[in-house]
Amino acid sequence: MDRFTVYSIALLVLISSAIIVASYIGHKKGALEGTDDIVEDLATSTTHVQAKEIVPAIPEKLEPIGFTLAGVFGGLLVGYFWEDVFGEGGRE
Amino acid sequence: MHISDGILPLAWCGIWYAVCIPFWMLGVREIRSRTKEDPKYLPTLAMIGAAVFVISVWHIPVPVTGSCSHPVGTPMAAIIVGPFATVVISSIALFFQAFLGHGGITTLGANTFSMGIVGTFTGYATYVLLKNRAPVWLSAGLAGFVGDMMTYVTSALELALGLNPHSVIYHWWLYFLGYGPTQIPLALAEFAFTAGVVSYIAVNRPELLKVGVAHG
Structure with a gap:
């Protein structure tokens, strides 16, 4: 394997580990609310529009x-x- | 920056779609001409498209603010595959993300405009302006930071224009305050990974990087 492949695999393992750790923290502490939801809640509270699920x-x-x-x-x-x-x- | 269906008035959804059309056309043209020049361009584009899809849907918790958000990945994509092609792959990523509860179909134009056009072109312009004056890692990193923040500045503007036409500036600021505090640490993360990926490719696979910048 060349250096590029080795580093790419190392990066893959690193990112996967970060996802697993973050998932575990989320599982233990409860998921944090996303900023998209926070801002949409703010928008709906001032204008009374409501998000719709089309798909x-x-x-x-x-x-x-x-x-x-x-x-x-x-x-x-x-x-x-x-x-x-x-x-x-x-x-x- | 994923605005859901039903939030923006339909007229504004149409306007954002209309704004995107020329960028999509130029993007398809860019992809066609690059593919003709180099058959390896298409698999690279597919790989970068997959990266944009994952990066822009991966919610990262920011404990300081008690909320989570995601980077965008489009500045990195623009440096590697070109800015107009990035608009096309952003739209494809955003389309599929609508089925995962992020964004929507009527708001695809608005979301493409913020992440795929403004995020892409501000990041790309930052990189092009700095690449001969600063090290690759710094110019790429700043491209990531600027593109990330500008995406959210634009989303806040889209909401303010669509929902609060009588007090656009106030609500633009208000909506951005909802995004900003969580987004700043993530924009710093975007700085780090854009700098890392681009400078690594510049050293080890410089021919890949030329694809995006040489024609841009």
């Missing part, structure tokens, strides 16, 4: 599956079929 959000427990599906569809549609959709004359 069905995936339940939290199914998010890993959602991420996988997003990756598969995103990768296939945007990556593999890019030439067919946007390329001149389609895939050669």
Whole structure:
């Protein structure tokens, strides 16, 4: 393995560890509210608008599956079929 | 910066979509021409798109403020794959994030404008302005910091324009106060990882970096 690959794998392990630690802290202490929700609450309190769910959000427990599906569809549609959709004359 | 469906008036949703259209068109053109020049560009773009998707949905807790938020990743993407292409991959990331309860479909234009256009171009401009005057890590890091903060400044402005047209400045400031205190530490984190990634690539895979900057 070259240095680039070794460092990339080390970075992957580091980021994954940070996610696991943060998840554990969140599990123990309860999740902190996101700033998007805080600001939207502020906006709704002054203007009486209400957030609507137009697209069905995936339940939290199914998010890993959602991420996988997003990756598969995103990768296939945007990556593999890019030439067919946007390329001149389609895939050669 | 993920504004949900139902928050912005439909007229404003339309305006933000309209603003994004030329950037999407130029982005698709940029991707087509770069792919023709270098077939390796497309997998790089896909990889950076995946990174933007994860970075911009990954909520990081900030215990000091008792809330959490996320970096944006678009300044880093703009330096590596180019700014217009970053607008396209940001929109794709934001579209899929709507299904994870972050953002929305009617607000996709507004969210693309804040993260994909303002975050991208302010970060990219910072990098381009500084790259010949400062070390790579510093110019890339400042690009990350500026792009991150400007994304949230813009989201606050979008909310104020759409919801409080009679007191835009006051509410712009008010909404930004909701984002700002949590976002500053995360913008510093964005400084660190943008500086780290870009300077590492500049040393080890400089040809990847040329893809974004040489044509930008």
